[in-house]
Amino acid sequence: MTTLIVGASGATGKLLVEQLLKAGQKVKVIVRPTSNFPDAWNNHDRITVIPSNVTEMSVGEIARHLAGCQAIASCLGHNLTLKGIFGKPRKLVTDTVRLLCKAALESTPERPIKFVLMNTAGNSSVNESVSVKEKMAVALIRLLLPPHTDNEKAADYLWNSIGQQNPLMEWVVVRPDTLTNEREVTEYAVQASPTRSAIFNPGKTSRINVGHFMAMLITDEDLWEQWKGQMPVIYNIPKTASPIKIHRQEVGLF
Known part of the structure:
Protein backbone atom coordinates (compact mmCIF):
# COMPACT_ATOMS: atom_id res chain seq x y z
CA MET A 1 0.00 0.00 0.00
CA THR A 2 1.17 3.53 -0.78
CA THR A 3 0.07 6.63 1.15
CA LEU A 4 0.36 10.26 0.03
CA ILE A 5 1.19 12.47 3.03
CA VAL A 6 1.04 16.24 3.44
CA GLY A 7 2.53 17.87 6.52
CA ALA A 8 5.10 15.06 6.55
CA SER A 9 7.97 17.33 7.61
CA GLY A 10 6.15 18.41 10.79
CA ALA A 11 6.69 16.97 14.25
CA THR A 12 3.83 14.46 13.91
CA GLY A 13 4.11 13.93 10.17
CA LYS A 14 7.67 12.60 10.44
CA LEU A 15 6.50 10.08 13.01
CA LEU A 16 3.64 8.95 10.77
CA VAL A 17 6.13 8.36 7.95
CA GLU A 18 8.27 6.34 10.37
CA GLN A 19 5.31 4.23 11.52
CA LEU A 20 4.18 3.48 7.96
CA LEU A 21 7.70 2.45 6.96
CA LYS A 22 7.89 0.15 9.98
CA ALA A 23 4.68 -1.46 8.73
CA GLY A 24 6.33 -2.13 5.37
CA GLN A 25 4.36 0.55 3.52
CA LYS A 26 5.41 2.95 0.77
CA VAL A 27 4.88 6.70 1.11
CA LYS A 28 4.86 9.75 -1.10
CA VAL A 29 5.45 13.01 0.75
CA ILE A 30 4.67 16.49 -0.52
CA VAL A 31 7.08 18.84 1.26
CA ARG A 32 8.10 22.43 0.66
CA PRO A 33 11.57 22.64 -0.95
CA THR A 34 12.72 24.60 2.12
CA SER A 35 11.31 22.07 4.60
CA ASN A 36 13.53 20.39 7.15
CA PHE A 37 13.13 16.66 6.60
CA PRO A 38 15.56 13.75 7.09
CA ASP A 39 18.22 13.45 4.38
CA ALA A 40 17.63 9.70 4.38
CA TRP A 41 14.23 10.26 2.77
CA ASN A 42 15.92 11.22 -0.50
CA ASN A 43 17.58 7.81 -0.76
CA HIS A 44 14.92 5.55 0.73
CA ASP A 45 13.49 3.01 -1.72
CA ARG A 46 9.99 3.27 -0.20
CA ILE A 47 9.79 7.08 0.02
CA THR A 48 9.03 9.37 -2.90
CA VAL A 49 9.77 13.00 -2.05
CA ILE A 50 7.72 15.56 -3.97
CA PRO A 51 9.31 18.99 -3.37
CA SER A 52 6.45 21.43 -3.79
CA ASN A 53 4.15 23.77 -1.92
CA VAL A 54 0.89 21.83 -1.86
CA THR A 55 -1.22 25.02 -1.85
CA GLU A 56 0.28 25.97 -5.21
CA MET A 57 -0.38 22.62 -6.88
CA SER A 58 -3.26 22.00 -9.26
CA VAL A 59 -5.90 19.31 -8.84
CA GLY A 60 -4.54 17.52 -11.90
CA GLU A 61 -0.97 17.61 -10.61
CA ILE A 62 -1.97 16.08 -7.28
CA ALA A 63 -4.12 13.50 -9.07
CA ARG A 64 -1.03 12.37 -10.99
CA HIS A 65 0.90 11.95 -7.74
CA LEU A 66 -2.01 9.97 -6.31
CA ALA A 67 -1.55 7.32 -8.99
CA GLY A 68 -0.87 4.06 -7.19
CA CYS A 69 -1.91 5.44 -3.79
CA GLN A 70 -4.60 3.82 -1.68
CA ALA A 71 -4.57 6.38 1.14
CA ILE A 72 -4.03 10.06 1.91
CA ALA A 73 -2.93 11.42 5.28
CA SER A 74 -2.73 15.02 6.43
CA CYS A 75 -0.72 16.15 9.45
CA LEU A 76 -0.76 19.69 8.11
CA GLY A 77 -1.04 22.56 10.57
CA HIS A 78 -0.14 26.19 11.14
CA ASN A 79 3.27 27.11 12.50
CA LEU A 80 3.06 28.41 16.06
CA THR A 81 4.43 31.83 15.17
CA LEU A 82 2.65 35.16 14.74
CA LYS A 83 2.86 34.78 10.96
CA GLY A 84 1.75 31.16 11.10
CA ILE A 85 -1.22 31.88 13.34
CA PHE A 86 -2.45 35.20 11.93
CA GLY A 87 -0.88 35.35 8.47
CA LYS A 88 -1.92 33.80 5.18
CA PRO A 89 -3.04 31.28 4.18
CA ARG A 90 -5.75 31.44 6.85
CA LYS A 91 -7.44 28.31 5.49
CA LEU A 92 -4.30 26.24 4.94
CA VAL A 93 -5.75 22.95 6.20
CA THR A 94 -9.23 23.41 4.75
CA ASP A 95 -8.01 24.43 1.32
CA THR A 96 -5.52 21.55 1.24
CA VAL A 97 -8.14 19.00 2.29
CA ARG A 98 -10.48 20.28 -0.41
CA LEU A 99 -7.69 20.13 -3.01
CA LEU A 100 -6.67 16.59 -2.04
CA CYS A 101 -10.26 15.36 -2.06
CA LYS A 102 -10.97 16.83 -5.47
CA ALA A 103 -7.81 15.23 -6.83
CA ALA A 104 -8.72 11.86 -5.30
CA LEU A 105 -12.23 11.97 -6.76
CA GLU A 106 -10.86 12.98 -10.14
CA SER A 107 -8.55 9.96 -10.14
CA THR A 108 -11.63 7.65 -9.96
CA PRO A 109 -10.01 4.91 -7.88
CA GLU A 110 -11.10 1.28 -8.21
CA ARG A 111 -11.89 1.20 -4.49
CA PRO A 112 -12.45 4.06 -2.02
CA ILE A 113 -9.32 5.99 -1.10
CA LYS A 114 -8.76 6.35 2.63
CA PHE A 115 -8.29 9.89 3.93
CA VAL A 116 -6.92 10.33 7.47
CA LEU A 117 -6.95 13.89 8.78
CA MET A 118 -5.16 14.93 11.94
CA ASN A 119 -7.32 17.49 13.75
CA LYS A 135 -19.34 27.03 23.53
CA MET A 136 -18.47 30.51 24.78
CA ALA A 137 -14.82 29.56 25.18
CA VAL A 138 -14.68 28.08 21.68
CA ALA A 139 -16.29 31.20 20.22
CA LEU A 140 -13.53 33.28 21.81
CA ILE A 141 -10.85 30.91 20.53
CA ARG A 142 -12.23 31.25 17.01
CA LEU A 143 -11.72 35.01 17.25
CA LEU A 144 -8.26 34.87 18.80
CA LEU A 145 -6.81 31.81 17.05
CA PRO A 146 -7.76 31.53 13.36
CA PRO A 147 -6.13 28.06 13.00
CA HIS A 148 -8.89 26.61 15.20
CA THR A 149 -11.54 27.70 12.70
CA ASP A 150 -9.41 26.23 9.93
CA ASN A 151 -9.40 22.84 11.69
CA GLU A 152 -13.16 23.01 12.17
CA LYS A 153 -13.84 23.82 8.52
CA ALA A 154 -11.49 21.09 7.30
CA ALA A 155 -13.43 18.46 9.27
CA ASP A 156 -16.73 20.01 8.18
CA TYR A 157 -15.69 19.62 4.54
CA LEU A 158 -15.26 15.87 5.00
CA TRP A 159 -18.58 15.59 6.85
CA ASN A 160 -20.63 17.70 4.47
CA SER A 161 -18.97 17.54 1.06
CA ILE A 162 -17.51 14.02 1.03
CA GLY A 163 -20.06 12.47 3.36
CA GLN A 164 -20.17 8.99 4.84
CA GLN A 165 -21.43 7.09 1.79
CA ASN A 166 -19.09 8.31 -0.92
CA PRO A 167 -18.14 5.40 -3.22
CA LEU A 168 -14.75 6.93 -4.07
CA MET A 169 -13.49 8.14 -0.70
CA GLU A 170 -13.73 7.23 3.00
CA TRP A 171 -12.31 9.27 5.83
CA VAL A 172 -11.41 9.41 9.52
CA VAL A 173 -10.66 12.61 11.45
CA VAL A 174 -8.22 11.86 14.28
CA ARG A 175 -8.55 14.19 17.27
CA PRO A 176 -5.63 14.22 19.71
CA ASP A 177 -5.73 16.35 22.84
CA THR A 178 -2.73 18.35 24.13
CA LEU A 179 0.23 17.09 22.13
CA THR A 180 3.39 15.88 23.87
CA ASN A 181 6.68 14.44 22.68
CA GLU A 182 7.64 10.87 23.57
CA ARG A 183 10.32 8.59 22.15
CA GLU A 184 8.24 5.40 21.98
CA VAL A 185 4.64 4.37 21.34
CA THR A 186 2.81 3.90 24.64
CA GLU A 187 -0.62 2.58 25.59
CA TYR A 188 -3.41 4.83 24.38
CA ALA A 189 -7.18 4.86 24.24
CA VAL A 190 -9.39 5.77 21.30
CA GLN A 191 -12.94 6.93 21.93
CA ALA A 192 -15.79 8.13 19.76
CA SER A 193 -16.14 11.42 21.69
CA PRO A 194 -14.09 13.38 24.22
CA THR A 195 -14.23 12.14 27.80
CA ARG A 196 -12.96 15.46 29.15
CA SER A 197 -12.97 19.10 28.16
CA ALA A 198 -10.14 19.97 25.77
CA ILE A 199 -10.35 23.54 27.11
CA PHE A 200 -11.00 23.23 30.84
CA ASN A 201 -9.64 19.76 31.59
CA PRO A 202 -7.41 18.68 28.71
CA GLY A 203 -5.77 15.31 28.42
CA LYS A 204 -2.47 14.44 26.77
CA THR A 205 -1.65 12.68 23.53
CA SER A 206 1.88 11.98 22.36
CA ARG A 207 2.67 12.73 18.75
CA ILE A 208 4.14 9.27 18.24
CA ASN A 209 0.87 7.72 19.44
CA VAL A 210 -1.01 9.87 16.92
CA GLY A 211 1.34 8.72 14.17
CA HIS A 212 0.90 5.10 15.25
CA PHE A 213 -2.90 5.29 15.29
CA MET A 214 -3.03 7.02 11.89
CA ALA A 215 -0.74 4.33 10.46
CA MET A 216 -2.89 1.60 12.00
CA LEU A 217 -6.00 3.10 10.42
CA ILE A 218 -4.32 3.00 7.03
CA THR A 219 -2.99 -0.56 7.33
CA ASP A 220 -5.58 -2.37 9.49
CA GLU A 221 -8.84 -2.95 7.62
CA ASP A 222 -10.80 -3.98 10.71
CA LEU A 223 -9.75 -0.81 12.52
CA TRP A 224 -10.67 1.25 9.48
CA GLU A 225 -14.13 -0.29 9.31
CA GLN A 226 -14.59 0.53 13.00
CA TRP A 227 -13.79 4.23 12.66
CA LYS A 228 -14.47 5.33 9.07
CA GLY A 229 -16.77 8.33 8.80
CA GLN A 230 -16.07 9.26 12.43
CA MET A 231 -13.90 11.63 14.46
CA PRO A 232 -12.24 9.47 17.14
CA VAL A 233 -10.43 11.12 20.05
CA ILE A 234 -7.08 9.68 21.16
CA TYR A 235 -5.65 9.96 24.67
CA ASN A 236 -2.51 8.61 26.27
CA ILE A 237 -3.28 6.17 29.06
CA PRO A 238 -1.36 7.32 32.16
CA LYS A 239 1.06 4.72 33.46
CA THR A 240 -0.66 4.86 36.83
CA ALA A 241 -4.13 4.24 35.38
CA SER A 242 -5.92 1.13 36.58
CA PRO A 243 -6.68 -1.20 33.64
CA ILE A 244 -10.01 -2.00 35.31
CA LYS A 245 -11.22 1.47 34.35
CA ILE A 246 -10.54 0.93 30.66
CA HIS A 247 -13.65 -0.52 28.98
CA ARG A 248 -12.45 -2.42 25.95
CA GLN A 249 -15.94 -2.46 24.43
CA GLU A 250 -15.98 1.33 24.36
CA VAL A 251 -12.32 2.13 23.88
CA GLY A 252 -9.86 1.07 21.23
CA LEU A 253 -6.87 -0.05 23.27
CA PHE A 254 -3.47 -0.38 21.61
Whole structure:
Protein backbone atom coordinates (compact mmCIF):
# COMPACT_ATOMS: atom_id res chain seq x y z
CA MET A 1 0.00 0.00 0.00
CA THR A 2 1.17 3.53 -0.78
CA THR A 3 0.07 6.63 1.15
CA LEU A 4 0.36 10.26 0.03
CA ILE A 5 1.19 12.47 3.03
CA VAL A 6 1.04 16.24 3.44
CA GLY A 7 2.53 17.87 6.52
CA ALA A 8 5.10 15.06 6.55
CA SER A 9 7.97 17.33 7.61
CA GLY A 10 6.15 18.41 10.79
CA ALA A 11 6.69 16.97 14.25
CA THR A 12 3.83 14.46 13.91
CA GLY A 13 4.11 13.93 10.17
CA LYS A 14 7.67 12.60 10.44
CA LEU A 15 6.50 10.08 13.01
CA LEU A 16 3.64 8.95 10.77
CA VAL A 17 6.13 8.36 7.95
CA GLU A 18 8.27 6.34 10.37
CA GLN A 19 5.31 4.23 11.52
CA LEU A 20 4.18 3.48 7.96
CA LEU A 21 7.70 2.45 6.96
CA LYS A 22 7.89 0.15 9.98
CA ALA A 23 4.68 -1.46 8.73
CA GLY A 24 6.33 -2.13 5.37
CA GLN A 25 4.36 0.55 3.52
CA LYS A 26 5.41 2.95 0.77
CA VAL A 27 4.88 6.70 1.11
CA LYS A 28 4.86 9.75 -1.10
CA VAL A 29 5.45 13.01 0.75
CA ILE A 30 4.67 16.49 -0.52
CA VAL A 31 7.08 18.84 1.26
CA ARG A 32 8.10 22.43 0.66
CA PRO A 33 11.57 22.64 -0.95
CA THR A 34 12.72 24.60 2.12
CA SER A 35 11.31 22.07 4.60
CA ASN A 36 13.53 20.39 7.15
CA PHE A 37 13.13 16.66 6.60
CA PRO A 38 15.56 13.75 7.09
CA ASP A 39 18.22 13.45 4.38
CA ALA A 40 17.63 9.70 4.38
CA TRP A 41 14.23 10.26 2.77
CA ASN A 42 15.92 11.22 -0.50
CA ASN A 43 17.58 7.81 -0.76
CA HIS A 44 14.92 5.55 0.73
CA ASP A 45 13.49 3.01 -1.72
CA ARG A 46 9.99 3.27 -0.20
CA ILE A 47 9.79 7.08 0.02
CA THR A 48 9.03 9.37 -2.90
CA VAL A 49 9.77 13.00 -2.05
CA ILE A 50 7.72 15.56 -3.97
CA PRO A 51 9.31 18.99 -3.37
CA SER A 52 6.45 21.43 -3.79
CA ASN A 53 4.15 23.77 -1.92
CA VAL A 54 0.89 21.83 -1.86
CA THR A 55 -1.22 25.02 -1.85
CA GLU A 56 0.28 25.97 -5.21
CA MET A 57 -0.38 22.62 -6.88
CA SER A 58 -3.26 22.00 -9.26
CA VAL A 59 -5.90 19.31 -8.84
CA GLY A 60 -4.54 17.52 -11.90
CA GLU A 61 -0.97 17.61 -10.61
CA ILE A 62 -1.97 16.08 -7.28
CA ALA A 63 -4.12 13.50 -9.07
CA ARG A 64 -1.03 12.37 -10.99
CA HIS A 65 0.90 11.95 -7.74
CA LEU A 66 -2.01 9.97 -6.31
CA ALA A 67 -1.55 7.32 -8.99
CA GLY A 68 -0.87 4.06 -7.19
CA CYS A 69 -1.91 5.44 -3.79
CA GLN A 70 -4.60 3.82 -1.68
CA ALA A 71 -4.57 6.38 1.14
CA ILE A 72 -4.03 10.06 1.91
CA ALA A 73 -2.93 11.42 5.28
CA SER A 74 -2.73 15.02 6.43
CA CYS A 75 -0.72 16.15 9.45
CA LEU A 76 -0.76 19.69 8.11
CA GLY A 77 -1.04 22.56 10.57
CA HIS A 78 -0.14 26.19 11.14
CA ASN A 79 3.27 27.11 12.50
CA LEU A 80 3.06 28.41 16.06
CA THR A 81 4.43 31.83 15.17
CA LEU A 82 2.65 35.16 14.74
CA LYS A 83 2.86 34.78 10.96
CA GLY A 84 1.75 31.16 11.10
CA ILE A 85 -1.22 31.88 13.34
CA PHE A 86 -2.45 35.20 11.93
CA GLY A 87 -0.88 35.35 8.47
CA LYS A 88 -1.92 33.80 5.18
CA PRO A 89 -3.04 31.28 4.18
CA ARG A 90 -5.75 31.44 6.85
CA LYS A 91 -7.44 28.31 5.49
CA LEU A 92 -4.30 26.24 4.94
CA VAL A 93 -5.75 22.95 6.20
CA THR A 94 -9.23 23.41 4.75
CA ASP A 95 -8.01 24.43 1.32
CA THR A 96 -5.52 21.55 1.24
CA VAL A 97 -8.14 19.00 2.29
CA ARG A 98 -10.48 20.28 -0.41
CA LEU A 99 -7.69 20.13 -3.01
CA LEU A 100 -6.67 16.59 -2.04
CA CYS A 101 -10.26 15.36 -2.06
CA LYS A 102 -10.97 16.83 -5.47
CA ALA A 103 -7.81 15.23 -6.83
CA ALA A 104 -8.72 11.86 -5.30
CA LEU A 105 -12.23 11.97 -6.76
CA GLU A 106 -10.86 12.98 -10.14
CA SER A 107 -8.55 9.96 -10.14
CA THR A 108 -11.63 7.65 -9.96
CA PRO A 109 -10.01 4.91 -7.88
CA GLU A 110 -11.10 1.28 -8.21
CA ARG A 111 -11.89 1.20 -4.49
CA PRO A 112 -12.45 4.06 -2.02
CA ILE A 113 -9.32 5.99 -1.10
CA LYS A 114 -8.76 6.35 2.63
CA PHE A 115 -8.29 9.89 3.93
CA VAL A 116 -6.92 10.33 7.47
CA LEU A 117 -6.95 13.89 8.78
CA MET A 118 -5.16 14.93 11.94
CA ASN A 119 -7.32 17.49 13.75
CA THR A 120 -7.85 18.44 17.41
CA ALA A 121 -9.96 17.36 20.38
CA GLY A 122 -11.02 21.00 20.69
CA ASN A 123 -13.11 20.57 17.55
CA SER A 124 -16.49 19.01 18.33
CA SER A 125 -18.10 16.52 15.97
CA VAL A 126 -21.43 17.49 14.43
CA ASN A 127 -23.27 15.02 16.65
CA GLU A 128 -21.66 16.09 19.94
CA SER A 129 -23.18 18.51 22.42
CA VAL A 130 -21.04 20.79 24.57
CA SER A 131 -21.82 22.98 27.55
CA VAL A 132 -22.69 26.66 27.21
CA LYS A 133 -19.44 27.48 29.02
CA GLU A 134 -17.42 25.54 26.47
CA LYS A 135 -19.34 27.03 23.53
CA MET A 136 -18.47 30.51 24.78
CA ALA A 137 -14.82 29.56 25.18
CA VAL A 138 -14.68 28.08 21.68
CA ALA A 139 -16.29 31.20 20.22
CA LEU A 140 -13.53 33.28 21.81
CA ILE A 141 -10.85 30.91 20.53
CA ARG A 142 -12.23 31.25 17.01
CA LEU A 143 -11.72 35.01 17.25
CA LEU A 144 -8.26 34.87 18.80
CA LEU A 145 -6.81 31.81 17.05
CA PRO A 146 -7.76 31.53 13.36
CA PRO A 147 -6.13 28.06 13.00
CA HIS A 148 -8.89 26.61 15.20
CA THR A 149 -11.54 27.70 12.70
CA ASP A 150 -9.41 26.23 9.93
CA ASN A 151 -9.40 22.84 11.69
CA GLU A 152 -13.16 23.01 12.17
CA LYS A 153 -13.84 23.82 8.52
CA ALA A 154 -11.49 21.09 7.30
CA ALA A 155 -13.43 18.46 9.27
CA ASP A 156 -16.73 20.01 8.18
CA TYR A 157 -15.69 19.62 4.54
CA LEU A 158 -15.26 15.87 5.00
CA TRP A 159 -18.58 15.59 6.85
CA ASN A 160 -20.63 17.70 4.47
CA SER A 161 -18.97 17.54 1.06
CA ILE A 162 -17.51 14.02 1.03
CA GLY A 163 -20.06 12.47 3.36
CA GLN A 164 -20.17 8.99 4.84
CA GLN A 165 -21.43 7.09 1.79
CA ASN A 166 -19.09 8.31 -0.92
CA PRO A 167 -18.14 5.40 -3.22
CA LEU A 168 -14.75 6.93 -4.07
CA MET A 169 -13.49 8.14 -0.70
CA GLU A 170 -13.73 7.23 3.00
CA TRP A 171 -12.31 9.27 5.83
CA VAL A 172 -11.41 9.41 9.52
CA VAL A 173 -10.66 12.61 11.45
CA VAL A 174 -8.22 11.86 14.28
CA ARG A 175 -8.55 14.19 17.27
CA PRO A 176 -5.63 14.22 19.71
CA ASP A 177 -5.73 16.35 22.84
CA THR A 178 -2.73 18.35 24.13
CA LEU A 179 0.23 17.09 22.13
CA THR A 180 3.39 15.88 23.87
CA ASN A 181 6.68 14.44 22.68
CA GLU A 182 7.64 10.87 23.57
CA ARG A 183 10.32 8.59 22.15
CA GLU A 184 8.24 5.40 21.98
CA VAL A 185 4.64 4.37 21.34
CA THR A 186 2.81 3.90 24.64
CA GLU A 187 -0.62 2.58 25.59
CA TYR A 188 -3.41 4.83 24.38
CA ALA A 189 -7.18 4.86 24.24
CA VAL A 190 -9.39 5.77 21.30
CA GLN A 191 -12.94 6.93 21.93
CA ALA A 192 -15.79 8.13 19.76
CA SER A 193 -16.14 11.42 21.69
CA PRO A 194 -14.09 13.38 24.22
CA THR A 195 -14.23 12.14 27.80
CA ARG A 196 -12.96 15.46 29.15
CA SER A 197 -12.97 19.10 28.16
CA ALA A 198 -10.14 19.97 25.77
CA ILE A 199 -10.35 23.54 27.11
CA PHE A 200 -11.00 23.23 30.84
CA ASN A 201 -9.64 19.76 31.59
CA PRO A 202 -7.41 18.68 28.71
CA GLY A 203 -5.77 15.31 28.42
CA LYS A 204 -2.47 14.44 26.77
CA THR A 205 -1.65 12.68 23.53
CA SER A 206 1.88 11.98 22.36
CA ARG A 207 2.67 12.73 18.75
CA ILE A 208 4.14 9.27 18.24
CA ASN A 209 0.87 7.72 19.44
CA VAL A 210 -1.01 9.87 16.92
CA GLY A 211 1.34 8.72 14.17
CA HIS A 212 0.90 5.10 15.25
CA PHE A 213 -2.90 5.29 15.29
CA MET A 214 -3.03 7.02 11.89
CA ALA A 215 -0.74 4.33 10.46
CA MET A 216 -2.89 1.60 12.00
CA LEU A 217 -6.00 3.10 10.42
CA ILE A 218 -4.32 3.00 7.03
CA THR A 219 -2.99 -0.56 7.33
CA ASP A 220 -5.58 -2.37 9.49
CA GLU A 221 -8.84 -2.95 7.62
CA ASP A 222 -10.80 -3.98 10.71
CA LEU A 223 -9.75 -0.81 12.52
CA TRP A 224 -10.67 1.25 9.48
CA GLU A 225 -14.13 -0.29 9.31
CA GLN A 226 -14.59 0.53 13.00
CA TRP A 227 -13.79 4.23 12.66
CA LYS A 228 -14.47 5.33 9.07
CA GLY A 229 -16.77 8.33 8.80
CA GLN A 230 -16.07 9.26 12.43
CA MET A 231 -13.90 11.63 14.46
CA PRO A 232 -12.24 9.47 17.14
CA VAL A 233 -10.43 11.12 20.05
CA ILE A 234 -7.08 9.68 21.16
CA TYR A 235 -5.65 9.96 24.67
CA ASN A 236 -2.51 8.61 26.27
CA ILE A 237 -3.28 6.17 29.06
CA PRO A 238 -1.36 7.32 32.16
CA LYS A 239 1.06 4.72 33.46
CA THR A 240 -0.66 4.86 36.83
CA ALA A 241 -4.13 4.24 35.38
CA SER A 242 -5.92 1.13 36.58
CA PRO A 243 -6.68 -1.20 33.64
CA ILE A 244 -10.01 -2.00 35.31
CA LYS A 245 -11.22 1.47 34.35
CA ILE A 246 -10.54 0.93 30.66
CA HIS A 247 -13.65 -0.52 28.98
CA ARG A 248 -12.45 -2.42 25.95
CA GLN A 249 -15.94 -2.46 24.43
CA GLU A 250 -15.98 1.33 24.36
CA VAL A 251 -12.32 2.13 23.88
CA GLY A 252 -9.86 1.07 21.23
CA LEU A 253 -6.87 -0.05 23.27
CA PHE A 254 -3.47 -0.38 21.61
